[in-house]
Amino acid sequence: MARKILLENIHIPGIKEYEVYRKNGGYSGVEKALKTMTPDQIVEEVKTSGIRGRGGAGFPMGLKWSFIDKKSGKPRHLVVNADESEPGTFKDRFLMEHIPHLLIEGAIISSFALEAHLSYIYIRGEYMWVFKILEKAIKEAYANGWLGKNILGTGYDLDLYVHCGAGAYICGEETALIESLEGKRGNPRIKPPFPAVSGLWAEPTVVNNVESISAVSWIVNNGGAEYASIGVGKSTGTKLISASGHIKNPGVYEIELGLTVDEFMNSDEYLGGMIDDRPLKAFIPGGSSVPILPAQYIFKTANGEDRLMTYESLADGGFTTGSSLGSGGFIVYNDSACVVRNTWNFSRFYHHESCGQCSPCREGTGWMEKILHRIETGYGREEDIELLWSIQGKIEGNTICPLGDAAAWPVAAAIRHFREEFEYHVRFPEKVKNIKHFVDEPMEKVRHLLTKTVQQ
Amino acid sequence: MKVTIDEHTIEVEPGTTVLQAARMIGGDCVPPTMCYYSKLEDCGGKCRCCLVEISKGSERDPRPMPKLQPSCVTAVQDGMEVKSATSPRALEARQAVTEFLLINHPLDCPVCDQAGECDLQNLAYGNKNFKTRYIEQKRTYEPEDIGPYIQLHMNRCVLCYRCVKLADQLTPERVHGVIGRGDHAQISTYISKAIDNNFSGNMIDVCPVGALTDKTFRFESRVWFNKPFNAHRDCPHCSGKVTLWMFGDHVQRVTARKDEYHEVEEFICNECRFDHKKAEDWVIEGPRKFEKDSVLNVNNYTRQLKKVKIDTDDLVLEGRKQDQKKISMSEFPFDQAEMEAIKKANEE
Numbered sequence: 123m124a125r126k127i128l129l130e131n132i133h134i135p136g137i138k139e140y141e142v143y144r145k146n147g148g149y150s151g152v153e154k155a156l157k158t159m160t161p162d163q164i165v166e167e168v169k170t171s172g173i174r175g176r177g178g179a180g181f182p183m184g185l186k187w188s189f190i191d192k193k194s195g196k197p198r199h200l201v202v203n204a205d206e207s208e209p210g211t212f213k214d215r216f217l218m219e220h221i222p223h224l225l226i227e228g229a230i231i232s233s234f235a236l237e238a239h240l241s242y243i244y245i246r247g248e249y250m251w252v253f254k255i256l257e258k259a260i261k262e263a264y265a266n267g268w269l270g271k272n273i274l275g276t277g278y279d280l281d282l283y284v285h286c287g288a289g290a291y292i293c294g295e296e297t298a299l300i301e302s303l304e305g306k307r308g309n310p311r312i313k314p315p316f317p318a319v320s321g322l323w324a325e326p327t328v329v330n331n332v333e334s335i336s337a338v339s340w341i342v343n344n345g346g347a348e349y350a351s352i353g354v355g356k357s358t359g360t361k362l363i364s365a366s367g368h369i370k371n372p373g374v375y376e377i378e379l380g381l382t383v384d385e386f387m388n389s390d391e392y393l394g395g396m397i398d399d400r401p402l403k404a405f406i407p408g409g410s411s412v413p414i415l416p417a418q419y420i421f422k423t424a425n426g427e428d429r430l431m432t433y434e435s436l437a438d439g440g441f442t443t444g445s446s447l448g449s450g451g452f453i454v455y456n457d458s459a460c461v462v463r464n465t466w467n468f469s470r471f472y473h474h475e476s477c478g479q480c481s482p483c484r485e486g487t488g489w490m491e492k493i494l495h496r497i498e499t500g501y502g503r504e505e506d507i508e509l510l511w512s513i514q515g516k517i518e519g520n521t522i523c524p525l526g527d528a529a530a531w532p533v534a535a536a537i538r539h540f541r542e543e544f545e546y547h548v549r550f551p552e553k554v555k556n557i558k559h560f561v562d563e564p565m566e567k568v569r570h571l572l573t574k575t576v577q578q
Numbered sequence: 579m580k581v582t583i584d585e586h587t588i589e590v591e592p593g594t595t596v597l598q599a600a601r602m603i604g605g606d607c608v609p610p611t612m613c614y615y616s617k618l619e620d621c622g623g624k625c626r627c628c629l630v631e632i633s634k635g636s637e638r639d640p641r642p643m644p645k646l647q648p649s650c651v652t653a654v655q656d657g658m659e660v661k662s663a664t665s666p667r668a669l670e671a672r673q674a675v676t677e678f679l680l681i682n683h684p685l686d687c688p689v690c691d692q693a694g695e696c697d698l699q700n701l702a703y704g705n706k707n708f709k710t711r712y713i714e715q716k717r718t719y720e721p722e723d724i725g726p727y728i729q730l731h732m733n734r735c736v737l738c739y740r741c742v743k744l745a746d747q748l749t750p751e752r753v754h755g756v757i758g759r760g761d762h763a764q765i766s767t768y769i770s771k772a773i774d775n776n777f778s779g780n781m782i783d784v785c786p787v788g789a790l791t792d793k794t795f796r797f798e799s800r801v802w803f804n805k806p807f808n809a810h811r812d813c814p815h816c817s818g819k820v821t822l823w824m825f826g827d828h829v830q831r832v833t834a835r836k837d838e839y840h841e842v843e844e845f846i847c848n849e850c851r852f853d854h855k856k857a858e859d860w861v862i863e864g865p866r867k868f869e870k871d872s873v874l875n876v877n878n879y880t881r882q883l884k885k886v887k888i889d890t891d892d893l894v895l896e897g898r899k900q901d902q903k904k905i906s907m908s909e910f911p912f913d914q915a916e917m918e919a920i921k922k923a924n925e926e
Contacts, residue, residue, distance in 0.1 A: 290759070307756065312623040312651050478737055478756070478763030480624050481612075485678035488761040492714045509711055516674035519645045520626055 124391075125352060127340045127360045128333065129376045132220055138255070140262040143223040149268055151339030155231045156276045159342070164235035168338065170346030172358035177203055177294070177331035178409065178449040179524075180433050189318040190236055191326040198238040199327045201303065202229055202335050204245040204252075205287055205294040208409035209471055210451030213362035214332040216374040218245075218252045221336075222259035226282065228335040230268060231342055233280050236328055241282050243332075244299050247289030256284045291475035295523045296329035297321075298477065309479045310523035331449075333362055354380035357432035361447070367405075367454035370394035383407075383429040383436075384421045387454070400456040400564075404540070407436050408448020410468045411528030413535030414461065419443050441535065457564040461543050462554075465536040466494035472529035483526035486517040490533055497544060500551030507544045511537050542572055579656040583607045583630075584664045596649035596660055597628055601839070606663040610672065610701050612679070612786050613738035614650035616841055621743040622650035625679070625736065627701065629671045634659035646671050676705050681712040682761060683787070684733045691729075692788030694801040697840060698736065719764055724754060725773035727793050727852050728782060732764050735789035741765065741781040748845060749775040765789065776815060779851040783834050783842045794852050795823075795831040804830055806866035811859055815847035821866050822857075829855045835866070899923075 126132075136142040143149075155164055169184030190198060202225065206214040218225055225243070233241045245253050260282055263269045271279045285303055287293045293302045297311035300322050321327025337359065341349050350358045357379040366372045369387070371394045377386060386392045387405075396402055406414050423429055424443035429436065436447045455464070473491040478484045490513055496502050514530040514537075521527070537544060543565060547554045550571065556562065579590055581599050584607040590599050598616070600608045609630060614622035622628075629646040637657025646668055649660070662668060680702060687693045702708060719732035737756065742765070745752035753772040756763050767773060773781075782790050804823035811818045823831035832851045834842040854860065904912070912920070 292759070312648075473760060476760040478758070478760045479739075481626050481675050481678045481736070484737065484761050484763070485681055488717070489678075489681055489712065489714070496714075516671065516678075520629060520671050520674070522623060 124376075124378045124381070125360065126376050127349075127352075128217060128221075128224065128336050128362060129374075130340075137221050138219075140223060140259070140266065143221070144266075148223055149227055151227055151342045152230050152234075152268060153274065155234055155342045156274050156278055161235045161237050164231065164338075164342060167341055167346040168235070171337075171341045171349035172346075172353075172356060173334060173337055173341065173349065174357070174433065175331055176333035176337075176361065176449070178208065178411070180447065183330065183334050186318070186330070187232075187236060187328060189316070190328055191319045192237065194326065196325045197240065198236050199322045199325060200229060200233045200236050200238045200241040200335075201296075201299065201322060201327055201329045202241070202243040202332055203294060203296065203299060203329050204243050204249070204256075204332045205291075205299060206249075206332070206449075207246055207291040207294050207475070208411060208449050208451055209468065210364070210366060210406060210453045211409040211449040212364045212366075213374050213450055215249060215252060216364070217332055217336055217362065218249075219255060222255050223263070224336045224339065225256070225332055226259055226263050226268070228338040229282055230263075230273070230280060231338050232328075232330065232335055233282070234278060235338075238328075239279050239281065241280065242303060242322075243282070243284040244293070244303055245284055245286055246293070247287045250286070253284060253286045260284060290477075291471070292477045292523070292525060295525065298523065299329060300327060307477075309477050310525075312522055352378050354430060354432050355434060357434060357447075361431070361450055363431070363450045363452050365393055365452040365454070367452075368397045368400070368402075368456040368459070369454045370397055377431055379430075379432050381431045382421070383431060386431055386452075387420075393454070396454070396456055398456075400458055402454065403457045403459060403565075404455045404461060406445070406451070406453040406532075407431075408446050409451030410453075410471065411524075411531060412446040412448040413441055413444075413531050414464075414539065415443075415445050415535075416539040419539075441531070442538070445535070457566065458561040460498070460554075460560045461536050461540040462494065462498045462547050465532055466491065466498045468532045469494050469529065472525065476525060476529070480522045480526070482517045483521045483529065486513050486526070487529045489513055490529070494533075497547045498554065500547070500555040502544075502548040502551070504545075504548050506548065507537060507541065510544075542569065545572055579654055579658075581654045581656075581658045581660065583660045584662050590654055592654075594654045596630060596632075596647070596652045596654055596658075597622075599654055600630075600649060600660075600662060609649050609662055609668075610697075610704065611650060611839070612697055612701065612736055613740060615740050615743070615784055616839075617845075618740065618743045618747055618784070621740055623648045625738055626675045627672055627679075629668050629675070631661040631665035631668045632658065633661050633665075673705055676701050677708075677711070679736050680708075680710070682717045682733075683736070684716060684718075686734075689797075690731075690734065690788040691791040691796060691801075692734075692785075695840070696788060697786035717761055722766060723770050724767045725771050725778065727779060727848060728773060729791045729793045729796055730765065731789050731791070732766075734787050735765055736787055737763055737765070738786055740784040740786065741790060744780055744784050745775075745778070748777050748780060751775070776848045777845060779848045780834065780842065780845045782851075783836065783845075786840070792831060792833075792851075794855070798830045799823075799825055806868070808835065808863040808866050809860040810863065811850065811854065811861065813847060813850050815849060817844045817846065818850055819844055820846055820850055820860075822860060822862065824857070827857055829857055829860070 131137050131146050165187050173183045174180040269282050290308050292298045293308040295310045298308040302308035317327040352359050360376050360378050362376050364374050375392055388395045402417050404414050404416050405420050423438040433447045436445050438444045469491040473487040476483045476487045493506050514533045517526045518530040583600050586603045609628035612625035612627045628649045630649045632643040632647050634640050636655030724730045754767040757766050758764050782792050807822045809822045820832050821835050822829050834846045
């Protein structure tokens with residue numbers, strides 16, 4: 123059995139409740155941190171742990187904390203990013219729903235480390251029931267003296283609020299989140315200045331993912347070195363993976379980073395293999411915005427090494443033959459899935475969620491969606507494939523925030539690895555007008571049609 | 579601080595943006611802008627028209643920046659080297675942005691009041707050989723009445739946010755904004771006919787396209803048929819310095835004075851803009867100058883022209899000076915008529 127950090131106590135009935143959580147060692151991290159450690163010591167521990175931001179970008183968390191501007195003397199804030207909206211990712215919801223006090227405990231310690239006295243959890247609008255769970259948990263924490271004035275008699279004050287967004291993917295981007303938290307329209311800000319210098323109300327702010335913050339109490343209790351001993355290289359600790367798609371056991375799993383993709387996918391402890399006897403076609407390791415990978419690059423990298431569940435190994439090969447760990451939204455497809463339809467679905471999402479602030483993303487996402495929709499429904503043209511390739515290349519890197527990149531990458535990867543499917547859609551429109559086209563006739567069976575058309 | 583843009587080096591104050599530095603240099607290296615407005619704070623970074631390549635970050639950190647940077651919000655570092663018009667990457671990205679801006683922009687320039695002074699027109703024109711690759715239907719919006727003076731054509735909007743920033747910074751209360759998101763985001767008052775602030779008319783001037791136009795000038799005249807004059811009046815609300823757009827003796831439109839980047843020099847009030855359409859209300863200073871390549875110059879007599887006199891015939895008759903000397907039959911002097919002709923020629 124692999125080690126569990128976040129989901130260690132998840133099997134205990136009633137862990138959602140304060141009493142049960144406390145009885146099982148909950149809030150001991152706060153006691154240790156506030157009574158025996160200085161803020162700088164905690165930051166050092168987190169740095170030693172090597173934990174990287176679990177929201178998707180994988181930026182080292184300790185480093186991020188050390189950037190916060192303490193010299194200016196302005197009030198500082200911690201904002202927990204619970205605006206988990208990436209298609210395929212549902213790990214934070216699981217964590218907050220089943221063990222909410224873990225997040226609150228982490229938020230208290232992190233706020234103390236950052237010397238923040240006012241912190242927020244920003245949760246997406248669609249998670250209304252989780253919002254209520256967190257509100258209840260925060261109330262319990264206040265009632266038991268973990269929040270408020272003079273916590274544990276140490277003289278440290280902290281107010282923690284949970285704020286509900288209105289349901290926008292873009293508000294998961296840290297500066298858009300801050301804008302939304304300030305009560306404005308959730309448009310990403312132009313960086314610099316970075317939130318560590320000028321964030322919430324122009325005051326130094328750190329924005330961290332729920333999963334990252336939830337790991338802090340364990341790091342404080344057990345030491346950063348202990349955390350760093352798990353994992354491979356710069357990918358330390360454990361990671362929650364939310365698995366979905368054509369697999370036997372979908373759900374949220376905590377894995378030690380460094381597990382092979384093969385083991386994760388096929389062992390009974392985790393996903394248990396494919397859902398039925400149809401073969402594996404593709405997978406997305408980190409939520410909808412990371413590149414999709416075809417079967418030949420899933421278990422092995424292009425160099426023939428084992429593909430591991432780490433930041434580095436999944437990114438091995440760059441965008442040509444690699445992908446990214448992202449936020450851990452693990453989506454598996456068998457050969458009945460249509461990559462074009464899947465890409466269209468993602469594009470539709472990004473089109474809907476683009477904030478509309480900068481031109482390439484506002485116009486480009488809509489354009490890509492329309493083209494993909496045409497191709498998928500049998501109205502595509504041969505030149506549309508090149509057009510899509512060109513549009514994605516012109517969005518990528520030219521936008522204010524990473525949403526533009528997130529919209530461009532899946533399209534690029536789909537064309538890069540599954541161009542034949544696009545060609546099939548364009549050349550055999552009558553076949554793809556049947557919505558179950560690949561369920562009835564997978565690509566394997568129709569591939570010969572494409573080679574025929576090339577010969578003509 | 580020293581910054582080099584397209585091989586031109588210039589010394590600037592710290593805090594200057596790359597775009598401002600480029601404008602100081604002038605010429606080809608000035609990137610086009612749709613959303614940036616130097617007179618408004620925090621306005622820019624959105625349209626991505628002004629992307630430049632930064633080939634050297636600074637003297638201290640000479641690494642090039644991997645991504646193209648929006649020059650309007652990128653501050654100059656000491657020793658920075660920027661490629662603007664000399665960077666194929668930046669030019670391609672700008673071209674792409676133009677294409678993106680145009681896919682949903684209606685091509686109704688023939689009936690658009692902004693035509694001739696439209697930044698998007700100029701941007702698209704600068705693209706050269708533009709063919710659309712967009713075959714889908716363009717996005718459209720329901721018409722909306724936002725107030726008595728300003729006509730909103732949401733279909734033409736490029737969401738530059740200039741009018742929003744202007745209302746934030748120039749008027750006490752902003753009553754319009756952006757609602758919705760993505761390519762269905764729109765400028766709206768939500769409550770119709772809500773815009774009535776006395777400085778709201780400046781929204782028309784800052785709008786780079788024909789999304790916000792002057793209702794009192796609507797379909798009155800094409801802008802290039804007007805003669806623009808600088809004029810002023812004694813106004814209790816604003817500086818009163820305006821440009822009058824005249825047709826004969828009629829004032830058809832009043833706008834603020836715009837510089838070469840089409841940015842207003844001094845904002846004016848609605849009273850000056852909409853309520854004083856008689857020439858006698860104004861003190862006319864003289865013709866307004868525009869940059870050379872603007873269509874607005876077509877009908878604009880800003881230069882004083884000398885009358886051209888063609889005097890080839892006279893010169894032929896007079897002959898050259900050396901021919902006026904008698905070289906043959908020198909013992910016979912000129913007669914009276916000849917002497918007079920020579921005298922006249924010498925005098926001139």
